[in-house]
Amino acid sequence: MKGKTMFNETEGKQLGGWLILVGIGVVLNVVGNLSELLVEANILNLILLLAACYLAYLFFSKHYLFPRIYICIQLITLFIILVVLATDTMPSENEWTLLIGVAGVLIWVPYMLLSKRVKETFVEKKPYQFRR
Secondary structure, three states: OOOOOOEOOOOOOOOOOOHHHHHHHHHHHHHHHHHHHHHOOOHHHHHHHHHHHHHHHHHHOOEOOHHHHHHHHHHHHHHHHHHHHHOOOOOHHHHHHHHHHHHHHHHHHHHHHHOHHHHHHOOEOOEOOOOO
16 A cells, blocks of 8 residues: 655646647757757856756656646736837847747646646646645
């Protein structure tokens, strides 16, 4: 007989459907941050790479924290884009980056919040919720 643990031990749904696109984005984010670190080694690029790797770990382990952390990173990215835009220091060649960042927030944040598949997939290591 298994001993009780503090975490639910359910597998949830497989990574599939629209989550495949999210996964591709997560992997490309790791690759992009790694290439940025190789081009210009600084503490910011290192932090971004570590955050991207942590997010990839959460995604592929179907950890229950993935949607929350993903939303936070998306919103922080949008905030940074808006700050850069407000200071008018964005070069014109980065217009696609702006468009992709805004589109990512508008599409993926509601998906993470409302999708039944997200709620059923990211269940690993979720603490038990005690009911009375």
